[in-house]
Amino acid sequence: MKKIISLFFLVFIYNFGFSQELLATVQVNSQQIGGSNQQAFKSLEKSLRDFINNTSWTGKKLQNFEKIKCGFSIVISEKVDNRYKGTIVIQAVRPVYATTYESPLLNLQDQRFGFEYIENENLIFNERQFSGKNLTDVISFYVYLILGYDADSFQSMSGSQWFSKAQQIAQNSQNRNYEGWNTINEPRSRTILINEILNPSWSQLRSAVYTYHRSGMDNLFNQDQTAAKKVIFDTLMQLKMYENTFQQGFFFNLFMDTKSDEIFNVFNSGNNGGIILNDLKQVMITLSPKNIDSKWNKWK
Template identity: 65%
Template structure:
């Protein structure tokens, strides 16, 4: 089977530990602003990296290879005094058993990043109340989102407690004067995303997410790939339940956007066993139309 698209090239242990902490790479890019004083952005980058990697998000102390590998990439496009705005890309991966491949868990671009920051200030997380400056709240929200997706990939609904924490952070932040949180801002706000994930109506998607990884990908590097491929395809076909509502469901869109390259690579083969490729292709065309020409129409 051809090598899949890889987000990060990193050392991988084959151990499938149920990781509960985060090992993050952080970048802050402010090149669009120009100017000679870039030190504040270097300091901000270090503060955020230390905040993510040194905070005990779950209360468990793990070695680095056991943690969820992630990437937080900030692009700062505006600044007025101590107020900054821009975007944030959050990515995370999880190991696949008996391979050197790491599967993308989340790949999200949040374009509504606004926060206040004073150089060298301590970033402190309090899950019970809004910080007042929005930076730690955004980071913490995505930290728990990453942990939730990681948990769901190893155990059925295994990320529930971390999704609950992300939802609490979202609720604390709503109506505090910072954009990107409120459900009334549309289906792609942080509040809409986490409320959709938690909604029992999406338990089917979360069940698919689990079987896709644990019963499918984790067995895909066995000599016989027919069984795992069938499990993955059957799971994906269950998403047909959402074909009339997916456009307004951020969680489904995020799953398909994150997994499109991987799904294409898995079935870009003449050896797909009992998978009905016509049905699978039609579903992908419906749920992920922007990839019709680049991916789904290329399937044999």
């Protein structure tokens, strides 16, 4: 299988069992607003990195090689006094058992990121109430989202406790005059995403995340890949149940956006055992039509 180049280049020893704290990189890009005080953005970058990596999100203290590797990349497009607007990209990966390969868990771009920040201020988060500035609220929401995705990939549906915390943050942030939290006129909002994840209608997709990774990817690097590929094949074929609803599903489309490169590469080796690849091809054409020419039609 071709290896997908990860955002992260460090190789960590894999510790079996799911990790529930973060090892995050943070980048803040302010090039679009030019001559502003660059030191403030360096301060923001460091403060966010410390906030994400040093906060005890789960109550567990883990060694670095046990932590979830992730990245937060912020592009600032507007600044008025202490108010900022921009885009944030959140990425997270999961180690694959007995390999150095990292499977992408989350790759999300949020274009409605507005917040207030004063240079060198302490970043404080209280899960019970909105901060008033939206910065730690958005970051903490995505931290718990990452924790939920990671947990689900190691034990079926075990991310619910972290997804529920993300949902509470979304509820706290409603009607606070910041974009990205609304359920009306914001079709890919944070609130819509987390509500879908916890909606029983999408429970088959959450179960698929576990089976795909734990029974599929974690066994894919055995000398005989046939069984692992069959698990991944069967798991993806089961998603056909969403063929009439996936267009409206932020959670579903996020899964496809994150995993499409990997899915393509898994079955592009020409060594697929008894799998009828054309059956999977037709399902992927239906569920991920934007990748028809770049991926699915290239399968032989």
